[in-house]
Amino acid sequence: MNSIRVFLVAAILALVTLFTFVSALRGYQSSMQQAEQLFDSHLLVTAKLIANIQTSKDNPEINLNSKIVFQIWRDNLLIARSSGAPTEAIAKQQPGFGYRNFDGYRWRTLSYYRDPHWITVAERSDIRFSLAENVVTKSLLPTLIGLPLLGFLIWLIVTQGLRPLRKLAAELSSKQADDLEPLPTQIPKQELAQIITSTNGLLRRLEASLQREKQFASDAAHELRTPISSLKIQLHNMAEDVADKTNDLAQVNVITTQLEHVVEQILALYRSSPDHYNAQFSSLDLTLLTQEIIAEEYSSFDNKDQSIEFQGDSQFIFGDSFSLTTLIHNLLSNANKYTPQGGQILVSISRDVDAVVLRVEDSGPGIAEDQHQQVFERFYRVGGDRHQSGEPGCGLGLAIVKRIADLYGATINVGHSSFASGCAFTLRFKPACTLAMDPV
């Protein structure tokens, strides 16, 4: 009931039906009156013709073989009549039309005087009506049959008329979340031009606002780096100078490290946004890069007694080492943080028919299915700031992973790991040129 198309089709069809049918009924009534007049004039002509018949009392009954009956009276004596006409008068001897019932039917009668005779003719009313109605009904039939066709045509026209609106809706719904490009203005309908102009204005303001937000985050993070570095040096010196290394100082150190991490992540996020990313892609071995990063990060896993295993052969993709290092580092860091002491992590790289698949699995608590998409949102953490692992984090790591994956046109999915518990992040990259890189 909320569809514009249904409203237009139903309302137009109802109005057309109403006016057509009411007009048809008026036409029917008018045609029936005209037919009645026509039949009356025919009856009058018949009466005049009969008046010319020469007859005598010796031959009072004439077989007309017609649906019309007549009587000829002279001085109140019936001197002639048609077969089927009664012997009593079928109408009063007064000039004009009337109705009379006899012989089980209703009759239209006419009395006509031609000196010295009274001629009365009569015709069955039901036959006159039926003849007239048959003619008029035939003219109504096309209207009734044509109505479904009219409904179909109205539906087609309304659908055609609403096409620019559907096109605009499709343009809007096909826009990616980060696509703030103005809508095309070629849709030529005057009614939609204002909507497109307003929407484009809104998109421009939104883009400018987002740009300011990004710029602010980037500038703030950049400006914070230097004081944080100075603060860390000062803390280190203080720790050297102070004989009693209290727990408070260690706590300040931890918080400063967290602060530095957040600032680095914000900068990484900014650098990985498409409008700031100017890297030159070249063919590189994803397996080799991953092995190097695992080797660099090994101490983090070792500190938590976690076992990390790598599986896979050499696989090449087009990319640059900075962004891929950030991506793999963040995935490994995520697995390291949320896998408990003594847990397992499995990193694998394999080749599908049309993709190089990087998979990082852990034996941690896993992620509930309803949060699989949310984990890629900025500043989102499963369970909020009070994550049960107690690990510090700012909720930017996976957002950066997603953004880099988008840069590469790669897909990323979260699922269950092959361990008893835990989750698995699977990235599918487009492989580098198959002929050049694959072993033959």
Next chain:
Amino acid sequence: MLLNSVILILQETLEAALLIGVLLAISAHLHSSLRWLWYGLSLGAIIAFFCAINMSTLSAWFDYAGQEVLNAIMQSMICVFIIVLVWLISSVRPLPTAASHAYGNRFAQLCCLIIMLAVIREGQEIMLYLSGFLGNVEHVQKVFIGSGIGFGIGASVGILLFYGLLALPTAWQKPAMLTLLALFAGNMLAQSAVQLTQVDWIAQTAPLWDSSAWLAEDSMLGELLYALIGYESRPTAAQMLSYVSGISLVWLAALGGTYYAKQQNLNGHSADSITSGACVK
């Protein structure tokens, strides 16, 4: 023959179409599901079919006053259900989802019952009329063309009433819908009085006035007003009394429902009115 068919089918269709139009408008206002309409129409059509084929048996009930008495009962029941419906949409204000669901169910059940009874009443008469011409080759085409025209006009007026009600300013929608429901209820009760008068269950009295010279009941406008507001050119005292009673009862239900809702509100219950567009599914 054609004109007779138009008038008879129009008379039967128009009443049901207008009632459906108003209930659909209320339903759209409440964002309610439309399943009640299909249930009401199909149940009504099935029962009407069985009533039509057993009409001789039904007519023999109540000392051969069966058809009139059954019609009067159905018309009175429609009036009662309209009164309950008006109470419901005026008194229950359910925004919480659980209450909305129960409210939506009650609303749908009432609408379904009203439509079902209307279709049984009108449908059995249409079926009886049309079945009488099925074997008559001479008249069948005229009868079906006339029926098509009558149905087309009735359905079109119903659709236009529905969209007309929705096109009204929001503040006018509720009063307009309640007014139409009150007129329908009065009309139903007045018609049941006519049916009972025909079988001498109510004493026949002289008409209170005669306005047939101004507006004949069998004219197009007369038919529309008969279906919409129960126009009668020669009403009797019993008809007028029933008509006024039906309208008064609906307005009492609306006022009582609104008062009840206000009391509930004062008692701290969550509340919303029909004008706020409570969501019922």
